[in-house]
Each structure stands twice: as C-alpha cells, then as structure tokens.
Amino acid sequence: MSPASLVFREIMHRRISFVLGTMAIAVSVVCLVGALAVLESFDRATDKQLGEMNAETEKILKAHEDEIRKAMKGLGFNIHIYPDAQDLAEIYSKGYGLETMPESYVSKLADSDIVTVNHLLPRLTQMVEWPEGDASVLLFGVRGEEPIAFRGANRKGELIDPVAKGEIALGYELHHRRKIITGDSIVFRGRKFNVGKTHERRGGIDDITAWASLSVVQEMLGKPGKINSILALECNCESLDRLGEVVSEIKSILPNTQIIEVESKALARAQARNGAKSLRLRDKEKFLDDRESLRATREGFTNVLSILVASLSLIWIAYLTSSNVRERIMEIGTLSAIGVGFSRLLLVILSRAVLMGICGTFLALVFLALSGKLIWHIDVFERVAFGFYGWIGLIMSVPLLSCAAAWLPAFTGAQRAPAEILRND
Amino acid sequence: MTDSRAGNPVARASALRKIYGESPDPVVALDEVSLQVHAGEFLAVCGPSGCGKSTLLLTIGLLLRPDAGDLEIADQNIAELSPSRQSSFRAQNIGFVFQDFHLIPYLNVLENVLVPTLAQPLSDASARAEMLLEEMGLAARHDHLPSELSAGERQRTALVRALMLRPRLILADEPTGNLDRENADCVLNHLAHYSEVGGAVVMATHDEGAMMRAGRRVLMDKGRIVGSDDGGNKR
Structure with missing residues (x-):
C-alpha cells in the first residue's frame, strides 16, 4: 500500500x-x-x-503631399525676386513690373549654396502690342531653369520647359480666336516664330501671354542682359516659418533685391496639410x-x-x-x-x-x-x-x-x- | 501453555497517572496504575464503562502521554522517544483492534490489511496478508469493501491488520463489543492463539465471556486497578 x-x-x-x-x-x-x-x-x-x-x-498626408507638390509645380510656393527699385504696387496692379536687374543675378544665386530654393527662373516681362494679331500681349521672356550648381546630380528636375529660340508659346485668347495651332508659323512684331505650344484656358493674364526665349525677348524689347524678376519655385515649405528662412537666405546673396511671395494658395495648402x-x-x-x-x-x-x-x-x-x-x-x-x-x-x-x-x-x-x-x-x-x-x-x-x-x-x-x-x- | 510471565515484560507501566480536564473538576482517568504484560500473555482489563480501561490501552499504545509515571514497551522507555519516533515505534511494536473496527471504507479487505505498510514497509506484505486472511477465513473476501462484510468479518479484518507488522503487543479495546457470540468467540480464539505463539495481548472488556478467555484479568474502577486474579497491584 x-x-x-x-x-x-x-x-x-x-x-x-x-x-x-x-x-x-x-x-x-x-x-x-x-x-x-x-x-x-x-x-x-x-x-x-x-x-x-x-x-x-x-x-x-501622402495625398496632401501630392496635392501640394502639384500645387507647387503649378503655382508653387513661389518667391518673386524683384529689383529694389521696383514699385510693388505696379506688380500688384498690373501683374508685372518694368524695373530691371542684371540677368547675372540668377547665376549668382544659382552658384551660391542656397538650400531653401529648388528652381530658379529668370524672366523679362512687358505688355506689348501685337500689330499682326491686333492684340495687346504680355510678352514673357523665359530662359528655362538655371541649374543650382552645388546640388550637381542631385538637383531637382526642371519644372518649366524653356522655350527654344524661334519658337513661341501662346495663351488661350491669343491662339483660340485666330485658330492658331501648334506647328503654325506666325509673325509677332515683325519676327517669324514657330508656334511651339498653345495653352488651355487658365482664366487669367496667362491667356493673353506669349512666351518666347529670354534672349529673343531681351532683343525685341531692347533690354539685353536684363531681367525683371526671378521666379523661385518649390521653396522648401514643410513648415510655415520656413518662409522667413527663404527670404533671409536670398537677401544674403542678392542684397539689392526685394522678395515677395505672390501666391498664397500653396501656403494655404501647406497650412491645410499641417x-x-x-x-x-x-x-x-x-x-x-x-x-x-x-x-x-x-x-x-x-x-x-x-x-x-x-x-x-x-x-x-x-x-x-x-x-x-x-x-x-x-x-x-x-x-x-x-x-x-x-x-x-x-x-x-x-x-x-x-x-x-x-x-x-x-x-x-x-x-x-x-x-x-x-x-x-x-x-x-x-x-x-x-x-x-x-x-x-x-x-x-x-x-x-x-x-x-x-x-x-x-x-x-x-x-x-x-x-x-x-x-x- | 508455558509460563508466560518469565523474562522481561513486553509492556511495563509504573504508577501511570492521567487526568482529563483542569481544576476545579479534573477527571482522574488513571490513578497510579502499574502493570506488566509479558510475551505470551493474554491479559484482560475489566471494569465498568468510564473506569479507565480505554485510557490505559491508549496510554500503553502511546496514543496518550501520561501525566506521571513510567512506561516501557519492548525495553524502550517511551518518555525518551520523540513524537515522530513514537509513531514508527508504535507501527513496529503495537497493533490495535477497536470495538468499531475502524476499517477504511473505500479500501477493500486486502488493502485495509495492507494499510500498516504505509507506516512501515514490509517486504512480504502481500504474501503475509494473503496468509493471514486465509487463516482468518477471509480469503474469499479480500476484494470486498468493509460495507460488504459482516461485523465478524470486519473485526477479523481489523485483527489481520493489527497482526500485519508482527507486533509484540496487541491492544484490543472491546473487540467483541459489536459482535455476536459466535463471532466474538472467533476473534477471542485468534487473540488467544496470538498470545500462545509468543505475542502479548491486552484486551479491555466488560464482557464476562471475553474476560474468561484471557489468561489473566485485572479489574479497574475509577482509574485504579482494584483487583487482579494473580493478586498483583491490588490496592
């Protein structure tokens, strides 16, 4: 037991x-x-x-990011750099100014180690008559993007295609009425241009704008080596207080300029995103x-x-x-x-x-x-x-x-x- | 039968005293009791209910510690043993038979008689159990539960259990109290036989028939031994 x-x-x-x-x-x-x-x-x-x-x-957030990116591409968190002498009231009323500054400013900025700006676009703008088309046209001289030197191979892709010499791009009101299509040849203020692009209606001053090569426009307007403004696109806008940094950085390189932010949509979007x-x-x-x-x-x-x-x-x-x-x-x-x-x-x-x-x-x-x-x-x-x-x-x-x-x-x-x-x- | 009282006694009690309760109404259960039990002796302790018979058996069986007096079992002074040592000593030397049998209800006959091996392992336990059951006429009952046995069979089972570890002393408290005459005789015969083959048996009883089967009788009253048919310890 x-x-x-x-x-x-x-x-x-x-x-x-x-x-x-x-x-x-x-x-x-x-x-x-x-x-x-x-x-x-x-x-x-x-x-x-x-x-x-x-x-x-x-x-x-990704959707916002994409939206902002699109907005930045189209509208941008855009900084306009104008000569000090430019009356900004003129800019606000007419959409462009007549004061000029050396085109070399773009190179100076591009050759610096600026980090807050991704794209630099020099522009020469003036409202002119188009006698052959019987219209007032905002003539826009663009050179395409100035590569930012220090970024080398890492620099961002170009946002706006440059207009080749001998070509012209026309806003909606300029081509639509006259039934001009891409590939047509037109005469603009005595010069022959090939129409490289015709834009859709945008509902603004872009619709009466003609874009041509900067050097050609400089020549047409008698302002060689001059530009009205530099458009800085895709500024770093992850946070709202970066605007101050952008301005400060540009002013340190180009002291004889004034900088304004012309588009607030991007900011609104950034705010919305944040x-x-x-x-x-x-x-x-x-x-x-x-x-x-x-x-x-x-x-x-x-x-x-x-x-x-x-x-x-x-x-x-x-x-x-x-x-x-x-x-x-x-x-x-x-x-x-x-x-x-x-x-x-x-x-x-x-x-x-x-x-x-x-x-x-x-x-x-x-x-x-x-x-x-x-x-x-x-x-x-x-x-x-x-x-x-x-x-x-x-x-x-x-x-x-x-x-x-x-x-x-x-x-x-x-x-x-x-x-x-x-x-x- | 040889003179059973030669040699050292199996149990020797000297002036045992046991009191239950406290002042002012203590009950003196044992009062200066002295007793010797030798191997081969069958001793009956007689007396009326409450005279101290059971207390004497429980004290000799090391289940009660006396308040005074000396007790020796198998030449061992019990006072020198620790409580745990007393348990194993009891298992080796003393077997108990109770009036109410106290078989374990959920164990069958064979398992019940093997219970003492819980306390003291035995190499030939099963064989010895079978042999004793055979001797007691219980061979056919070994797988029966106690509830399936007659009173006589239960008491014989209890007796086999008491004998399992070959104790030197059997203490039987009113072993025939719940039995008819035939079964009582049977149990008494086995107890007598055990003493005849060299064991010592102390039986508490008030049954005259049982008393007469013992080789010697002592009479108790109010905790004292008041008579003995050998004239010893009479006070």
Whole structure:
C-alpha cells in the first residue's frame, strides 16, 4: 500500500467533492486566463485600429503631399525676386513690373549654396502690342531653369520647359480666336516664330501671354542682359516659418533685391496639410487616451474578477478540505494509531488538494484550448501574454495555491491526537 | 501453555497517572496504575464503562502521554522517544483492534490489511496478508469493501491488520463489543492463539465471556486497578 494508491482510492470514493473542487479551480484558471485573453484581444483589436488609423493618416498626408507638390509645380510656393527699385504696387496692379536687374543675378544665386530654393527662373516681362494679331500681349521672356550648381546630380528636375529660340508659346485668347495651332508659323512684331505650344484656358493674364526665349525677348524689347524678376519655385515649405528662412537666405546673396511671395494658395495648402496632420495626430492621441482609459477600466474589472474568483475558489478548496478532514477523522485517527506519522498523514490529505489543482488547471487548459478561438478568437496558448514560462508557472502555482488553501484544515486534521478520536471511555 | 510471565515484560507501566480536564473538576482517568504484560500473555482489563480501561490501552499504545509515571514497551522507555519516533515505534511494536473496527471504507479487505505498510514497509506484505486472511477465513473476501462484510468479518479484518507488522503487543479495546457470540468467540480464539505463539495481548472488556478467555484479568474502577486474579497491584 502506497500513499498514492490511498489518495487515489479516497478520491474515487469521494469523487463528488473532488470534482467540485476541481471545477472551482478550473473556473478560476479560466477566469484568470480569460481575463488576460480579453485584455490581449482588446489590445490586438485596438492595435489593429491604430494601425489602420496610422495607415489612413499616412494616406491622407501622402495625398496632401501630392496635392501640394502639384500645387507647387503649378503655382508653387513661389518667391518673386524683384529689383529694389521696383514699385510693388505696379506688380500688384498690373501683374508685372518694368524695373530691371542684371540677368547675372540668377547665376549668382544659382552658384551660391542656397538650400531653401529648388528652381530658379529668370524672366523679362512687358505688355506689348501685337500689330499682326491686333492684340495687346504680355510678352514673357523665359530662359528655362538655371541649374543650382552645388546640388550637381542631385538637383531637382526642371519644372518649366524653356522655350527654344524661334519658337513661341501662346495663351488661350491669343491662339483660340485666330485658330492658331501648334506647328503654325506666325509673325509677332515683325519676327517669324514657330508656334511651339498653345495653352488651355487658365482664366487669367496667362491667356493673353506669349512666351518666347529670354534672349529673343531681351532683343525685341531692347533690354539685353536684363531681367525683371526671378521666379523661385518649390521653396522648401514643410513648415510655415520656413518662409522667413527663404527670404533671409536670398537677401544674403542678392542684397539689392526685394522678395515677395505672390501666391498664397500653396501656403494655404501647406497650412491645410499641417492642420490635417495635427488633426489626425490629435485624433490618434485621443484614441490612445481612450484606449488606455478603457483598458485600465477593463484591466481593473478583470483583476477584481480574477482575484474574487480565485479567492472564492481557494476558500472553497479550504472548505472542501475541511469537510474532507471531518469526514475522514476516524480514518485519520486509525492511521495515526497504526503508526502513520504526521508528515505522511499531511501528505495524504494535501495530495487531494494538489490533485484538484492539477486536474482543475488541466481541465481549464483543455477548455481554453477548445473554446479560445470560439470565444476570444485567439489561440490562448500561443497568444495570451503568459509565454512558455508563464504557462509552466501557472501549472505549478495553481496546485501550490490549492495546497496552501488546504493547508490549515489539513494541518489541523493531521495534528489531531488519535486518542481524542478513538477513545472509548 | 508455558509460563508466560518469565523474562522481561513486553509492556511495563509504573504508577501511570492521567487526568482529563483542569481544576476545579479534573477527571482522574488513571490513578497510579502499574502493570506488566509479558510475551505470551493474554491479559484482560475489566471494569465498568468510564473506569479507565480505554485510557490505559491508549496510554500503553502511546496514543496518550501520561501525566506521571513510567512506561516501557519492548525495553524502550517511551518518555525518551520523540513524537515522530513514537509513531514508527508504535507501527513496529503495537497493533490495535477497536470495538468499531475502524476499517477504511473505500479500501477493500486486502488493502485495509495492507494499510500498516504505509507506516512501515514490509517486504512480504502481500504474501503475509494473503496468509493471514486465509487463516482468518477471509480469503474469499479480500476484494470486498468493509460495507460488504459482516461485523465478524470486519473485526477479523481489523485483527489481520493489527497482526500485519508482527507486533509484540496487541491492544484490543472491546473487540467483541459489536459482535455476536459466535463471532466474538472467533476473534477471542485468534487473540488467544496470538498470545500462545509468543505475542502479548491486552484486551479491555466488560464482557464476562471475553474476560474468561484471557489468561489473566485485572479489574479497574475509577482509574485504579482494584483487583487482579494473580493478586498483583491490588490496592
């Protein structure tokens, strides 16, 4: 006869109380693991939402980025550099000025180490008559882009195609009325030009503008080596306060100039972009705050529930052990009288509680394995935040806790003097 | 039968005193009890209920610590043994038979008689159990639960359990108290046989028939030995 067979036979004899104890353990383990699973499930769901939110933010910001880039290409975060003498009121009223500055300013700027500007376009502009076409035309001399020297191979691609010598590009009102198409030859102020491009309607002064090579326009207007302005495009505008930097950098290279930002759309877009970004960030922060708050509430609830269930289970185990000891008191007295020592008696009584712990944990794990996917949609063994050692710890600690709960009644029972139990006086 | 009282006694009690409760109403369960039991002796302790018979058996059986007096079992002064050592000493030297049998209800007959091996492993436990069950006429019952046995069979099972580890002393507390005459005789025969083959038996009883089966009788009253058919310890 071994203690193990005695324990086993006793459990089989009083199986209902053993099953009740095992169930209590199983319920508390399921509650504990279930609570963790619920929390983890919540974390995963909110992480997924957060990921989606981040992706959406990135998508929106990318859309803004593309939009801004397009805007910058079309409208630009455009800096116009004018000679100091230019009356800006004229610019604002007519759209162009007549004061000139040396064309070499462009080269000076391009040869510097300017970093806030990506594209430099020298221009000579003047409103002229087109006698052959019977129209007033804003003649626009463009040279194409001046490459910024220090960027070398890394410099940005050209934004505006230069107009070749002998070619002319016409705004909508200039070609549409006269049924001029690309490839036609026209005479403009006594010079023959090949029409290189005809523009769509833009709804502004561009529609009565003719673009030609800068050197040709300089020659036509009698202003060789002169320009009215330099258009600086695609200025670095990631943040709003970079405008000051742009101005400051250009003024340090070309002190005899004045700089204005002629288009505010790009800024508005940049503001919108920054606004959208900060709005999304605020949404994200709010989401994170809400998530933390909800998680804390859930965690608090699950902690309280787990502790409550575990405490009730342990009290239940203690009660069952106490009942078991009361029920077996004659047996305990007899075993003690026969010579079974205190420690072995304690072992026999506690083994029952330990086995309840082992069986309860095992039962709970089987239940969790089978139902985890159905209830929490996760594989609890792989994904609950226990880890391998956590599971081992759980499997070991539950029987130990069960043993601890049974300790007092078991100790009291094993310590009872057999004579008290067996006395027949 | 040889003179059973030659040589050292298996149990020697000197002036044992045991009091239950405290002042002002203590109950003196044993009052200066002295007794010797030798190997081969079958001693009956007689007396009315509450006279201290069971207390004397429990004290000799090391289940109660006397308040005063000396006790030696198998030449061992019991006062020198620690409580844990007393358990193993009890397992090696003393067997108990109780009026209510105290069999373990969920173990069958064979398992019940093997229970003492929990305290003291025995190499030939199964063979000895089978042999004793055969001797007691329980061979056909060895896989029966106690609830499936008659009272006599239960007491014989309890007797086999007491004999399993070959103790030097059997303490039987009212072993025939719950038995009919036929079963009582059977149990008494086995106890007598055990003493005849060299064991010592102390039986507490108030059953006159049982008393007469013993080789020697002492009479107790109010915790004292008040009579003995060998004239010893009479006060």
